[in-house]
Amino acid sequence: MSETVTLTIDGKEVTVPKGTSIIEATEILGVEIPRFCWHPGLSVAGVCRFCMVKIEGMPKLQIACNTTCTEGMKVITVSDEVKDAHKWALEFHLINHPLDCPICDQAGECELQNYYMKVGRYSSQMDEDKVLKPKALDVGDNLVLDTERCILCSRCVRFEDEVTKTSSLGIFNRGDHSIVGTFPNRKIQHNYSYNIVDICPVGAFTAKDFRFKCRVWFLNETKTICPGCSTGCNITLYEHKNQRQYYRLKPRKNMEVNGHWMCDEGRTMYEHLNATNRLAVPTIAGKHLSWNLLGKEFKQKLENVKGNADKVALVLTPQYTNEEYENILTSLKTILGNLPKIYVWRDSAEKIDDFDGILMRGDRNSNSKGLSQILEKHAAQAVTLSGDFSPLASSSANLVLVFGPEIEKSYSQFANEVTRFAELSNVIYFGTTLNPITKKFSLAIPTKVFAEKNGTFINFKGIPQKLKANPLVFPAMKGIEDIFAEIKA
Amino acid sequence: MPVFSPELIKIIEGFLNRYETKRSSILPILHAIQDEKDWISDEDVDTLEKSFGLSAVDVREVLTFYTMYRQQPPKPYRFEVCKSISCWLMGANDTIKTLRLEIEKAEKEGRPLPFEIHGVECLGQCGYAPSTLINKDRHNNVTSEKALQLLKEYSAKELPNAAVHCAAALAAKANK
Numbered sequence: 001m002s003e004t005v006t007l008t009i010d011g012k013e014v015t016v017p018k019g020t021s022i023i024e025a026t027e028i029l030g031v032e033i034p035r036f037c038w039h040p041g042l043s044v045a046g047v048c049r050f051c052m053v054k055i056e057g058m059p060k061l062q063i064a065c066n067t068t069c070t071e072g073m074k075v076i077t078v079s080d081e082v083k084d085a086h087k088w089a090l091e092f093h094l095i096n097h098p099l100d101c102p103i104c105d106q107a108g109e110c111e112l113q114n115y116y117m118k119v120g121r122y123s124s125q126m127d128e129d130k131v132l133k134p135k136a137l138d139v140g141d142n143l144v145l146d147t148e149r150c151i152l153c154s155r156c157v158r159f160e161d162e163v164t165k166t167s168s169l170g171i172f173n174r175g176d177h178s179i180v181g182t183f184p185n186r187k188i189q190h191n192y193s194y195n196i197v198d199i200c201p202v203g204a205f206t207a208k209d210f211r212f213k214c215r216v217w218f219l220n221e222t223k224t225i226c227p228g229c230s231t232g233c234n235i236t237l238y239e240h241k242n243q244r245q246y247y248r249l250k251p252r253k254n255m256e257v258n259g260h261w262m263c264d265e266g267r268t269m270y271e272h273l274n275a276t277n278r279l280a281v282p283t284i285a286g287k288h289l290s291w292n293l294l295g296k297e298f299k300q301k302l303e304n305v306k307g308n309a310d311k312v313a314l315v316l317t318p319q320y321t322n323e324e325y326e327n328i329l330t331s332l333k334t335i336l337g338n339l340p341k342i343y344v345w346r347d348s349a350e351k352i353d354d355f356d357g358i359l360m361r362g363d364r365n366s367n368s369k370g371l372s373q374i375l376e377k378h379a380a381q382a383v384t385l386s387g388d389f390s391p392l393a394s395s396s397a398n399l400v401l402v403f404g405p406e407i408e409k410s411y412s413q414f415a416n417e418v419t420r421f422a423e424l425s426n427v428i429y430f431g432t433t434l435n436p437i438t439k440k441f442s443l444a445i446p447t448k449v450f451a452e453k454n455g456t457f458i459n460f461k462g463i464p465q466k467l468k469a470n471p472l473v474f475p476a477m478k479g480i481e482d483i484f485a486e487i488k489a
Numbered sequence: 490m491p492v493f494s495p496e497l498i499k500i501i502e503g504f505l506n507r508y509e510t511k512r513s514s515i516l517p518i519l520h521a522i523q524d525e526k527d528w529i530s531d532e533d534v535d536t537l538e539k540s541f542g543l544s545a546v547d548v549r550e551v552l553t554f555y556t557m558y559r560q561q562p563p564k565p566y567r568f569e570v571c572k573s574i575s576c577w578l579m580g581a582n583d584t585i586k587t588l589r590l591e592i593e594k595a596e597k598e599g600r601p602l603p604f605e606i607h608g609v610e611c612l613g614q615c616g617y618a619p620s621t622l623i624n625k626d627r628h629n630n631v632t633s634e635k636a637l638q639l640l641k642e643y644s645a646k647e648l649p650n651a652a653v654h655c656a657a658a659l660a661a662k663a664n665k
Contacts, residue, residue, distance in 0.1 A: 170546035172553040183545045184531050 007073040022064040022075055023051055033077055034086055034115045036093070036201045037153040038065035040253075041260035042162060045154050048093070050115075052085040053077050061085050086119040094124065096131045096176055097202070098148045106203030108216035112151065131176050139181070140188030142208050142264060143196060147179040150204035156180060156196045163261065163358065164192050180204065191263045192358060198250055199260075209267075210248050214240065223252060225457050225465045227319060227366035227407060227450040228266035231359050232459030233258035237270065237451055237470065244473045246270040246451065257459060263360045272407065272433055272449065275473050279434050279446040286439040291476050295486040297443060301428060302335050302487065305399045312340035313397035315385065315421070317405040318365035321455025321467065324480050325374040328403070331484040333378075341395055342380050344371065345402075348387030349412040361460060364410035366450070370458035387413070389420045400424050402441075403480075404431035406449055430480065448472070448479045492536040497525050501541060511543050515551045518543075519558055527655035528559040562659055565603040565652030566643055569622040570631065572608040575615035580632060581608075584619055587633040591640060602644055603652070624649065 003018040009029055016025045021044065026033050036048035046066040053064045056074035061082065064075075076082065093112065101107040133147040152171060157180065160169045168188050171178050182188060188196070197207045219238040226233040226249070234252040239245065249270050251262035271277065282289040284297055305312050314332065316325065333339050347364065354362025375382050383391045392400070402421050408414045415437075421427055422440040429441040438444040454469045478486075493501070500521045504514040518537065522529050529552060538545040552558050568588060572581045588606045595602045614620035617629030621636070628639060648656075 167544055167546055170550045172549055174554045174556075183534070183549055186545075 005069050005071045005073075007069050007071070007075060009075045010077055016069055018069075020069050022053060022055075022062075022067050022069055022073075025069050026064065026075075026077065031077055033064050034119060035065065036111060036151060037155060039155050039158075039199055039260075042155060042158045042199075045158060048089070048151070048153050050086065050089045050093070052082055052089065054079055054082055083119060086115075087121040090116055090120045091124060091126070093151045095126055095128070096133075096148070097151065098130065100149070104149065104203040105206045105211050106149075106200075110203060111201035133177075133179050134181075137181070138187075139205075140193050142193045143188055144206050144208060144211060145180070146204050146206070147181065149202050150180050151202055152178055152180065153201055154180075155199045155201070156205060159196055159199055160188075163195070164190050166190055169196075191265060191356065191360060192261060194264050194267050195251070195261045207248070214247050218242070219247060220470075222451070222468050222470050224451065224467045225366070226262060226266045226269055227457070228263070228269050228364065228410075229361045230363040230365060230368055230460040231258060231361050232366060232457050232463070232465050233262040233266055233359060234465070235262060235266070239451075239470055244275065244471065246273045257461075257463060257465070258359055261359060263356075263358070265360060269407070270451075273451050273473065277434055278449070278473060279431055279438060279444070280474050282446060283439055283441075283444045285442055289443075291478060294445065294478070295483060298428070298445070298483060299487045301399060301426070301443065302332075305336065307337050308398065309336040309338035309340050311396075311398040312336060313343060313392060313395055313400045314340045315343045315345050315392070315400065315402040316371060316382075317345050317403055318368040318371045319406045319410075320367065320371075320403060320480075321453055321457060322367070322370040322374060322464070323455045324453075325371055327481050327484055329374065329378050329380070331488060332401075334488065339378065339380055340401070341397065342375065342382040343385050343392055344375075344382045345385045345405075345417075347411045347413070348417075350386075363460065364407070365405075367457045369460060369462060370456065370464075373458065387417075389417070393424070397424075398426060400427045402427060402429045403447075404429055406432045406447075408433050408435075445483070446474070446477060448477065452477075453479065492532060493522070493540075494525065497521060498540075501537075505541060511541075512547055515543065515548055519548070519552060523558060523651075525651060525654060526658065527565075527651040528562050530560075562655055564605040565648050565655075566623055567605050567607060568636075568639075569607045569609045569612075570636075571610070571612045571614070571618070571620045573611035573615075576611075576619040579618035579630075581619040583633050584621070584631055584636045588636050588640070591637060602640060603648065604640065604643070 004015050005018055006013060006015045009026055009031060012029055014025055014029055023033055023038055033051045033053060035051040037045045038051060044066050046063055049063060051064040052061040054076040055062050101113060107113060135146045135148055137145040139145045154171060157169045157171060161167050168182050168186060169180060172181055173179055194207055197205045218241055220241050222237045224235060224237050226235045234254040234257055235249045236252050237249045238247050249267060251258055251260060253260050282294045289297065350364060351362040385392060405411055411417060418437050422437055427441045428443040429438060430445050430447045431438060432447055432449050450467055451470050452472050453467050455467045456464045458464050501518050504517045505511060508514045519529055522533055534545050534548045537543045537548055570581050570585050585606060585608055592602050592604055612620045612622060619631050621628045621631040623643060
């Protein structure tokens with residue numbers, strides 16, 4: 001296990017475990033070798049012949065992905081010979097590539113395009129006609145396939161074989177007529193299909209929900225955490241640079257949490273962030289209330305029950321950050337004199353211990369663990385509301401504070417259950433999604449979504465992970481911490 | 490009508506047992522299917538997956554790689570004329586031309602012949618050029634005259650079993 005070998009890459013010495021390939025060793029050093037078929041999360045195929053490096057003592061260039069490091073090996077990744085090999089490898093990859101970058105969705109984040117700008121030949125010597133192949137094939141619920149753009153790296157085929165084990169893709173036909181495809185009349189239907197779009201180095205696989213929507217160079221990247229389930233996959237969120245509009249999210253590598261992948265369910269977590277779906281302004285008994293007056297009204301409601309903490313009910317959902325829970329609990333303690341009765345609202349149909357074997361967990365809340373830790377810290381007893389709302393109804397509280405879920409679809413009976421709160425009198429509801437029911441609460445306060453917060457989620461394993469805030473979709477909006485700070489001032 | 494006959498199922502199972510992995514048996518299984526049904530349809534591949542546990546994608550990868558597996562229903566007889574160098578020198582091209590003309594003529598006259606003509610690579614019978622295969626029968630020194638004679642001879646024969654199966658299956662499918 002602990003056997004290591006020491007080799008030199010471009011004059012820099014590096015010690016790696018035995019069996020490491022040269023490309024993995026260069027990753028450690030931060031040297032980038034151009035590659036198409038190699039992907040750190042998949043097996044080695046060695047088909048693109050692009051990651052050529054010079055190894056001293058070997059007569060010809062070798063591929064870095066399928067050559068194992070040996071003791072004393074001397075590798076050169078930058079030389080005229082290597083550069084020439086890259087140029088010609090690209091020339092061959094482009095023989096049948098349609099070069100339709102102006103209308104291709106991958107343009108801007110295309111590995112073929114990027115490497116061509118870096119190491120390409122720029123003037124092709126091919127004057128044969130290109131082979132025409134099927135285009136814009138519907139190969140799945142989320143995928144569109146253009147076989148002309150494909151460079152046959154076989155990443156998608158290996159992903160299907162190794163990660164999802166569905167094996168629904170293969171390379172058919174022969175020679176320059178080879179195409180990637182599914183079996184006739186079968187589709188790729190699993191919860192991880194968007195990963196194929198991510199690993200495709202060219203625009204052969206494009207995502208149905210991002211296709212023709214936005215150019216990638218108009219997007220800002222934010223590194224944050226997926227709120228879709230308790231796994232807490234690390235993601236990059238893409239927001240338009242000039243408009244306050246979210247377009248998609250992609251997984252970020254974190255071997256401890258999600259590896260390289262994320263599920264399709266999680267990829268929909270940008271939809272509820274956009275203004276059209278958001279609760280924009282506070283309402284008081286159904287009428288709009290300006291943000292300036294909100295603090296006063298809210299304070300009034302809390303002052304009315306001051307000293308009667310046991311007449312106040314606080315309903316929490318496991319989708320807020322640790323910092324917010326902390327803030328809510330300490331602020332209420334200061335204002336009311338003691339902690340109110342605490343209820344945790346959970347989905348009645350959830351199967352917490354479910355796991356699909358890859359990433360997605362049955363607990364569709366991002367911060368169940370964080371909530372229970374904070375409650376423990378405050379020595380608070382929480383009653384779980386799961387389908388049965390009688391504990392809350394029988395408490396005959398004078399004031400009910402509900403911190404509603406940000407992702408409403410993780411509650412299978414959301415529309416039903418939220419009306420149970422609306423039936424009570426004097427309810428203050430915090431929520432993010434536009435919903436006619438919010439007008440029925442005596443006070444409805446919009447809150448920030450996960451993309452607009454700095455905070456911490458604790459995943460199912462107990463790993464705390466930081467969220468990073470983007471600019472607000474509604475600039476006037478105040479977060480929970482702002483509102484409580486205003487009251488306490 | 491079942492997709493595979495009981496005899497064919499026995500052959501397929503034999504191949505599956507003979508090799509270490511299921512994937513290894515794809516080539517002979519596809520040959521066996523083609524021998525019985527003249528061609529391999531998507532339905533056949535589907536059945537291989539459902540009844541025998543072979544991956545449909547693996548089978549299709551093999552099937553589309555090799556040109557001698559037929560993915561479309563063929564005519565009952567495949568007249569394959571070698572067009573490699575020895576046969577070409579001995580007039581293979583004339584043979585092919587004559588055969589094509591004859592079949593075209595018959596078609597126009599409303600008596601279609603059950604033949605497909607293919608030019609193929611070396612059959613290893615250079616001493617008997619031009620060499621040909623009709624389905625799996627070899628014929629030597631097939632000049633234009635002999636080719637026409639073979640057409641007559643084969644047209645008069647009863648159709649091979651595989652062709653009968655193929656036609657029956659297609660008719661059954663058309664009725665559905």
